[in-house]
Amino acid sequence: MGDIHIGEAKENIAKAGFLDVDVDPTLDLFGEIERLKKEKNAIVLAHYYQEPDIQDVADYIGDSLGLAQKAEKTDAEIIVFAGVHFMAETAKILNPHKKVLLPDLKAGCSLADSAPPELFRQFKAKHPNHLVISYINCTADIKALSDIICTSSNAEKIVESIPVDQPIIFAPDKNLGGYLIKKTGRDMVLWNGACMVHEIFSLEKITRLKIRHPNAKIIAHPECEEPILRIADFIGSTTGLLKYSQEDAAMEYIVATETGILHQMQKSSPHKMFIPAPPDNSCACNDCPHMKLNTLEKLYLCMEYELPEITMDEQLRVAARKPIERMLEISAKYGL
Numbered sequence: 001m002g003d004i005h006i007g008e009a010k011e012n013i014a015k016a017g018f019l020d021v022d023v024d025p026t027l028d029l030f031g032e033i034e035r036l037k038k039e040k041n042a043i044v045l046a047h048y049y050q051e052p053d054i055q056d057v058a059d060y061i062g063d064s065l066g067l068a069q070k071a072e073k074t075d076a077e078i079i080v081f082a083g084v085h086f087m088a089e090t091a092k093i094l095n096p097h098k099k100v101l102l103p104d105l106k107a108g109c110s111l112a113d114s115a116p117p118e119l120f121r122q123f124k125a126k127h128p129n130h131l132v133i134s135y136i137n138c139t140a141d142i143k144a145l146s147d148i149i150c151t152s153s154n155a156e157k158i159v160e161s162i163p164v165d166q167p168i169i170f171a172p173d174k175n176l177g178g179y180l181i182k183k184t185g186r187d188m189v190l191w192n193g194a195c196m197v198h199e200i201f202s203l204e205k206i207t208r209l210k211i212r213h214p215n216a217k218i219i220a221h222p223e224c225e226e227p228i229l230r231i232a233d234f235i236g237s238t239t240g241l242l243k244y245s246q247e248d249a250a251m252e253y254i255v256a257t258e259t260g261i262l263h264q265m266q267k268s269s270p271h272k273m274f275i276p277a278p279p280d281n282s283c284a285c286n287d288c289p290h291m292k293l294n295t296l297e298k299l300y301l302c303m304e305y306e307l308p309e310i311t312m313d314e315q316l317r318v319a320a321r322k323p324i325e326r327m328l329e330i331s332a333k334y335g336l
């Protein structure tokens with residue numbers, strides 16, 4: 001087991017975020033993960049932005065809504081969440097008696113970080129008559145300060161479910177919020193947060209790419225900035241984008257979201273071409289650095305040693321659960 005002893009790695013977990021031990025390179029990690037799933041009655045839930053190997057070993061791959069719904073319904077005793085912290089935390093909020101594991105506790109989210117609870121509390125106090133709809137990409141503290149949670153696949157329906165004379169705060173994503181204002185005609189007060197991955201797409205480079213691929217459809221996630229959304233042929237959650245790429249007749253797509261989703265797009269439509277929308281940065285990559293902190297090795301280690309585990313203050317958990325339940329109820333009502 002490498003140079004660092006497991007006992008030492010466990011002690012160091014809060015600092016490292018994961019079990020920092022070497023894994024025997026000859027170990028069949030796919031086989032080991034399958035063995036651990038059966039032995040421990042564990043389910044592996046993965047977001048589409050995870051690396052391809054993790055997606056291939058997962059029991060369920062989905063967008064934030066699908067993952068929350070799956071976490072709520074599973075009979076497994078252990079939920080292994082291959083995603084970022086707010087996703088695993090949501091699974092724990094819904095499953096207080098189950099063990100929820102996250103391969104790397106430092107897999108955070110720039111969007112969730114853009115809403116510090118104390119500042120948000122002050123912001124909310126300035127709008128006392130407003131109902132708070134928060135995007136699921138936020139911490140449990142923000143969820144506890146919210147009335148309803150939404151994801152990119154149900155946000156429009158959630159906003160429309162609120163009476164028209166009820167003023168609304170939408171947090172933390174200003175891009176999704178702006179998109180919803182346009183779609184629903186509701187004048188919402190927006191928190192000024194954004195996702196670091198969806199803010200870096202270059203309109204100029206996408207326009208140039210489109211000239212080289214005139215038949216390509218531009219498909220974008222609603223976390224993208226308005227100029228990108230304006231030129232998109234289709235806007236949707238990761239599941240929405242994947243479905244569109246499967247059902248639409250075009251043969252080429254310029255995909256404006258994190259590149260992890262291309263794995264499933266390419267797998268289900270091998271005859272089509274999927275081009276990642278170019279970002280405006282020097283490394284030319286639109287990987288989410290948080291999502292990509294998880295690796296197959298860390299996934300195996302967290303299943304083997306059942307660490308790192310998500311733990312929560314019970315009072316906070318109960319308060320954060322209410323707006324998630326409202327979201328799940330509204331989603332079920334609309335068959336989402």
Ligand code: 13P
Nearest residue numbers: 063064065151152237238
């Ligand atoms: P969805 O998968 O719900 O579309 O969310 C995208 C995202 O940015 C998750 O972090």
Ligand code: SF4
Nearest residue numbers: 109110111195197288
């Ligand atoms: Fe957060 Fe953006 Fe990464 Fe999703 S892609 S986890 S919103 S930083």
